[in-house]
Amino acid sequence: MRREDYSVEKKLTSAFRHAIEIQIKRFRSSNRNTACVDCGVMTTLTVDQINHFEGLCYDFLKLHPHHPAEFAKAPITSQDIFSKNDAAYRKLWEDYHQKEANLQILCLACNQGRPNVEIDLEAGRRFFQET
Numbered sequence: 265m266r267r268e269d270y271s272v273e274k275k276l277t278s279a280f281r282h283a284i285e286i287q288i289k290r291f292r293s294s295n296r297n298t299a300c301v302d303c304g305v306m307t308t309l310t311v312d313q314i315n316h317f318e319g320l321c322y323d324f325l326k327l328h329p330h331h332p333a334e335f336a337k338a339p340i341t342s343q344d345i346f347s348k349n350d351a352a353y354r355k356l357w358e359d360y361h362q363k364e365a366n367l368q369i370l371c372l373a374c375n376q377g378r379p380n381v382e383i384d385l386e387a388g389r390r391f392f393q394e395t
């Protein structure tokens with residue numbers, strides 16, 4: 265893979281992640297009084313994606329391969345995000361993620377007891393490097 269391609273995919277991963285942050289936050293706040301689905305504790309709760317983020321990105325790209333190649337920057341974090349022109353693509357991804365991610369509430373201990381389920385930017389990077 266050419267160097268430029270890798271950089272586009274890194275930005276794309278960042279934009280994918282940014283686009284679903286609101287979903288994760290929303291899920292978390294609407295489940296404030298939910299216990300860990302595995303052990304029932306009510307402390308140190310995290311949002312777990314039953315389907316891994318990198319796998320979802322991969323499957324989504326198979327369905328929608330014509331992804332944006334240019335990105336905007338988030339104002340504060342300067343993270344790569346979808347530009348306004350790509351709102352339609354972003355919406356496709358958000359809908360796909362909403363449907364497929366299967367979010368659930370897990371406490372930190374149960375979450376860490378499951379391999380590779382943490383929402384992990386490095387995992388996304390590794391995924392793209394290997395392809």
Ligand SMILES: [Zn+2]
Nearest residue numbers: 300303371374
């Ligand atoms: Zn637990």
